[in-house]
Amino acid sequence: MTGVLFFFVGVLTLAGIYAIFAQVLNLEAGWAGMWDLGLVGLVAVGGYTYIILTQTQNDEVVFAPGLPMWVGIIGAAVAGGFAALVIGVPSLRVRGEFFLITTLAFAEVIHQLTINLSSVTRGTVGFNQVARPFESFVQGRGYRLLLLALVWVVAGLVYLVMRRLVNAPYGRLLRGFRDNDPVALSLGKHTNRHRIFTFVFAGVVYGATAPLYLWFLRTVTPSVFSAEVTFVAWTALVIGGIASKSGPILGAGILLLITETVSLAQGSGDFAVVLSSARFIVLGLVLILVMRYRSAGLISEQRSLGGASQRMAETAS
């Protein structure tokens, strides 16, 4: 019984991590209109920066300063932001599908580099037994509850920041040039500079929160940063409702509960392949059905942001 209970603690922790990713994605894609299909690349840059700066156990790695955790987190945030700047400046000149493909390509390049630069990243072996904060205070299973609380506190903080952002003039500006770029430009707004700034900010948050993901998994290998992370965050966002405030959190909760519960079922031999595939089938079906029957998601932008977008819709018609 406690086994099942702790399984759901794990699911909720993972859901919290995806709630963070989906909220940042919402800022990029929902409000600023930049379809980022490579967010896992930024998470990987942050995650690897953190682990390389802080790890102490492996001496095969050429660069292992063994710095304290908080330095690692700052380093991860800086690296995430810098990576976003490097890909944002060239690719944000072109919008829509081209940005989407560039980010997807970037994530794949990062994935290949983490596999091949094994003198820095330890290749496919990766890092194990990632050290976690406050471990000396809480032992064993109790630590999972602590991590659950930590993840959701961060998710809550991100929510507060995002809520503040979207109601501020800055958030209105983002949504404004998402909907009508020429008008925003004609009003003297530097749309491209704002886009780059938003993307870099997203990179900083992805980088800074990447250690949470590592603390949860306890291992760092290239395979934990597969494109699946990007697609799960996107699915959570579109299920919950793209461009709404609480949609990404709701979507992450529902999606992770569904997909992880499916994988709870155990099987052996041939049947194990069927069960492990069931997650992908469920993920795919949920995405197709939501797009078909509720393409605005469970919480729509209008319902979430009320007044402003309602009025905008009315004046438009």
Place this chain on the structure above:
Amino acid sequence: MQSIIFGIITGSILAIATVGLSMIRQTEGFINIAHGQFLTLGAFVGFFFVSEVELNIFVAGFLATIIVGAVGVAVSLIVFRPIASSGPLAQLFTSIGLAYLLFGLIRVGFGASVEFFPTSFGTRFEVGSVNVTMGEILIVAVAGLSVAALALFLTRTRLGTWIRATASNPSLAEVRGVPVSRVSAAVWFVASGLAGLAGVMVGLIGNVNSEMGWQQILIILAAAVLGGLGSIYGVLAAGLLLGLAMDLSALVVPTAYRTVVAFGVLILVLVLRPEGLFSVAGRKEAG
């Protein structure tokens, strides 16, 4: 020299895989991420016919093309037709959902193990300083024939003319009486069928595994952008060029960096020439 041969093989497979993605992008208006899974499906169907039914590889490849083409038409009717008016975002994410669904179903149906075609490539012979096998020549020949057949189909038949009309201006084509649903079905059949054929070829030169669709779709997207997402001949040339670039880069950097090279080329092109290498008309504003 040897690298050029490998580059031509990779490139011609990539070209026929990419041309389908580009056709769907032009006539249906969105990027079909599930296109990569059609390659996987084609490879597994081809492998099934060769190893279980013990058919000749050419018959198996032909059947795989037809079957995957039919699957493409079926999913377009069941999955994509109902959301045709919901815009490119909904269609794109539906295609990602479909990619996951197909990926899961393929793993259930064919297993997750890595398979090799039991087909022999025939003896290796030397032409000047290079080694080639009959099988490799046949792959390039079949790819070339497919492209030639596609070009004849698009320029010489009525249905082909309709497809090109729809691609350049969908609403005008509809107003002029082009049967939209027949064009759509034909495009899905040709595009998915070619993806299935490319899948069999990828399986032949390498192996057949359930992950191959995800690996291939990234390179296909790179080739599609390189070719300018629009013109079909541009995409063919881009596919060949990217294949050559990937295999020739092996002379300078380790082969593990093949994909990195492909995307390096892509990012470079996006920075220098965002409209693609071969775009004649200006880039259509995306989204």
